[in-house]
Amino acid sequence: MTNPLLTPSTLPYQLPPFTDITVEHYRPAFDEALALHDAEIASITANPADPTWENTVEALERSGQDLDRVMAVFGNLSGTDVTDEMEDIAADIYPRLSAHYDAMYQNEVLYTRLKEATPLADDAEGQRLHDHLLRTFKRKGADLDAAGKARLSEINQRLSALSEEFGRNLMASTRERAVSFTEEELEGLPAERIASAKVDAEALNREGFVIPLELPTVQSELSRLAREDARGRLYGASASRGSENNIPGLIEAVQLRAERAELLGYATHADYVIAEETAATADAARSMLFDLAPAAAANAEGEQKLLAEEAELNGQGFSAADWPYWESKVRARDFSLDEAELRKYFPLDQVLEKGVFAAAERLYGITVTPRDDLEGYAEGVRVWEVRDGNHESKGIGLLLTDYFGRPTKRGGAWMSEFVGQSRLLKRKPVIVNVMGITKPADGSQPLLSMDEVRTVFHEFGHALHGLLSDVRYPTFAGTNVPRDWVEFPSQINENWALDRSLVKEYARHVETGEPIPDELLDAITAASEFGQGFATSEYLGASIIDLAWHSLSAADASELEATPEAVAEFEAEALRAAGLDNPLIAPRYRSTYFNHIFAGGYSAGYYSYLWAEALDADGFEWFKDQSDLRTAGEKFREVILSKGASRDFTEAYREFRGRDKDVAPLLKRRGLAGA
Numbered sequence: 027m028t029n030p031l032l033t034p035s036t037l038p039y040q041l042p043p044f045t046d047i048t049v050e051h052y053r054p055a056f057d058e059a060l061a062l063h064d065a066e067i068a069s070i071t072a073n074p075a076d077p078t079w080e081n082t083v084e085a086l087e088r089s090g091q092d093l094d095r096v097m098a099v100f101g102n103l104s105g106t107d108v109t110d111e112m113e114d115i116a117a118d119i120y121p122r123l124s125a126h127y128d129a130m131y132q133n134e135v136l137y138t139r140l141k142e143a144t145p146l147a148d149d150a151e152g153q154r155l156h157d158h159l160l161r162t163f164k165r166k167g168a169d170l171d172a173a174g175k176a177r178l179s180e181i182n183q184r185l186s187a188l189s190e191e192f193g194r195n196l197m198a199s200t201r202e203r204a205v206s207f208t209e210e211e212l213e214g215l216p217a218e219r220i221a222s223a224k225v226d227a228e229a230l231n232r233e234g235f236v237i238p239l240e241l242p243t244v245q246s247e248l249s250r251l252a253r254e255d256a257r258g259r260l261y262g263a264s265a266s267r268g269s270e271n272n273i274p275g276l277i278e279a280v281q282l283r284a285e286r287a288e289l290l291g292y293a294t295h296a297d298y299v300i301a302e303e304t305a306a307t308a309d310a311a312r313s314m315l316f317d318l319a320p321a322a323a324a325n326a327e328g329e330q331k332l333l334a335e336e337a338e339l340n341g342q343g344f345s346a347a348d349w350p351y352w353e354s355k356v357r358a359r360d361f362s363l364d365e366a367e368l369r370k371y372f373p374l375d376q377v378l379e380k381g382v383f384a385a386a387e388r389l390y391g392i393t394v395t396p397r398d399d400l401e402g403y404a405e406g407v408r409v410w411e412v413r414d415g416n417h418e419s420k421g422i423g424l425l426l427t428d429y430f431g432r433p434t435k436r437g438g439a440w441m442s443e444f445v446g447q448s449r450l451l452k453r454k455p456v457i458v459n460v461m462g463i464t465k466p467a468d469g470s471q472p473l474l475s476m477d478e479v480r481t482v483f484h485e486f487g488h489a490l491h492g493l494l495s496d497v498r499y500p501t502f503a504g505t506n507v508p509r510d511w512v513e514f515p516s517q518i519n520e521n522w523a524l525d526r527s528l529v530k531e532y533a534r535h536v537e538t539g540e541p542i543p544d545e546l547l548d549a550i551t552a553a554s555e556f557g558q559g560f561a562t563s564e565y566l567g568a569s570i571i572d573l574a575w576h577s578l579s580a581a582d583a584s585e586l587e588a589t590p591e592a593v594a595e596f597e598a599e600a601l602r603a604a605g606l607d608n609p610l611i612a613p614r615y616r617s618t619y620f621n622h623i624f625a626g627g628y629s630a631g632y633y634s635y636l637w638a639e640a641l642d643a644d645g646f647e648w649f650k651d652q653s654d655l656r657t658a659g660e661k662f663r664e665v666i667l668s669k670g671a672s673r674d675f676t677e678a679y680r681e682f683r684g685r686d687k688d689v690a691p692l693l694k695r696r697g698l699a700g701a
């Protein structure tokens with residue numbers, strides 16, 4: 027019996043044959059793929075010929091394709107359908123994977139050969155790859171002595187296990203804390219939302235109605251639930267997630283990361299991480315956050331006053347749980363923005379096909395068409411083919427869309443890949459976009475909130491980065507770029523959601539087919555600054571907590587106590603130092619459910635969304651000045667999207683924009699310019 031994970035797929039674009047893959051295939055495929063990769067590396071190091079670019083660097087870039095294939099399928103599917111079985115496999119294979127790569131980076135013969143292999147003088151991408159590989163080997167411990175290497179491996183394996191455990195604990199805590207309500211308590215929610223809460227209750231074998239928790243502190247239904255006690259329960263469940271099971275693990279992770287940074291010659295984990303980012307130093311990242319904090323806090327205070335008054339007028343109290351509700355009420359009152367009414371202009375398929383895909387066609391000359399003959403990995407997953415209109419309709423790659431929430435799906439929204447682009451490997455990309463949109467129980471089209479509309483555009487921006495990648499080496503493909511760069515294309519793409527010429531086409535009323543009226547669009551624009559004080563504060567709060575944990579020296583980290591009180595005090599202190607200690611604004615994530623930094627590879631990197639937003643706000647000003655969108659899109663595609671990590675980011679930005687980034691457009695957009 028052949029294992030479908032161990033041979034290249036024969037489906038178009040090497041789409042994995044999902045229907046043939048079962049959970050039994052992962053372990054043997056993983057064992058076999060690890061052994062194959064070891065053999066490939068051994069044949070590079072045992073080569074009697076002198077090291078050359080082809081026999082060493084390119085051979086290394088070609089190696090591990092089986093392992094990549096197994097891990098791409100497993101990595102994606104273990105996030106979209108988290109079952110006990112998949113979690114057991116993850117707990118087993120991630121530490122082994124981490125040990126495997128440690129051994130590769132610590133392989134002295136390989137390291138020596140790499141140093142001696144030089145690219146052709148006119149191969150700029152190769153030159154950059156060579157620098158990148160040598161730096162990566164050094165950062166992974168290639169220069170350490172034997173004891174140092176052994177300790178590093180130990181730390182990495184433990185961190186990998188801790189990360190996996192954090193995610194698993196959070197998933198369990200999130201599932202357990204999904205909040206049960208009676209129908210009366212759901213006052214304020216529309217009938218179809220109540221119906222899906224009934225379905226969720228049944229899936230969990232519970233009586234009544236259940237609202238599952240989303241990843242951030244603020245839950246989207248907080249803006250609609252009319253009852254104060256219902257909001258309080260939902261918020262309380264959200265803000266306490268992970269406090270029962272994630273504290274020892276997160277403290278240990280912080281300690282081990284600090285120790286590792288020191289071992290590798292950095293003062294702190296944040297310094298170690300940010301050295302590879304476009305921000306370059308932890309101080310540069312921290313300065314940006316601290317510079318924005320006072321204006322954000324002041325704006326939030328102004329918002330709070332308005333909302334608390336409105337709550338009082340309605341005879342209700344005002345706590346952290348009530349902020350989103352009264353914000354939506356004040357929005358409706360002051361900006362005539364009725365969020366329920368607004369949703370009717372944004373049915374999912376319409377947003378996707380007439381909005382997201384149409385924008386990409388206009389900008390980049392690509393078309394996205396359904397390939398219903400190809401199967402996704404779960405019910406509701408659709409496969410699309412992306413083709414290049416300008417190059418004799420050449421196939422670019424595949425896009426999978428997995429938009430609906432499932433009880434087994436990890437929270438949040440993300441883009442990932444099943445196959446990464448590479449000219450060396452003759453591979454075209456297969457990309458997936460995942461979200462957790464609530465599917466109406468009656469099977470009708472979900473009507474999206476403005477936030478969800480932006481997220482669909484955002485994730486497709488990442489997808490474009492993967493799909494339009496045109497590099498030789500797989501290491502540099504698509505979104506394999508620093509975190510404070512990777513959000514730049516996705517956030518640029520978000521801007522098209524409200525572009526006037528486009529939105530009139532795709533935002534049509536679900537019952538009447540009428541395009542969204544100008545007054546409503548004006549109201550959205552006017553309202554866009556309102557609420558930015560809160561949004562910026564909760565985001566900055568999370569970023570500052572992230573940097574605070576990861577700016578500890580190994581000695582300071584070793585003093586940390588693993589208790590809920592100590593963690594809460596550490597967070598409070600970090601927020602106080604930045605002037606973000608408003609008790610009514612919790613950070614977007616608290617440490618015990620901060621999946622990004624303790625399970626998601628974003629440690630010391632949560633700041634990067636704002637860093638990239640400065641690029642996006644400034645970059646989008648440029649798009650607004652261009653008379654021909656297709657020409658503008660082509661430039662963005664050529665200079666930014668197609669390049670992955672194959673060229674210097676600051677130089678690429680300069681070529682695209684005509685100058686370095688300016689932070690003023692970001693301040694203006696967030697209403698912080700005059701504050």
Ligand SMILES: [Zn+2]
Binds near residue numbers: 484488513516
């Ligand atoms: Zn993103």
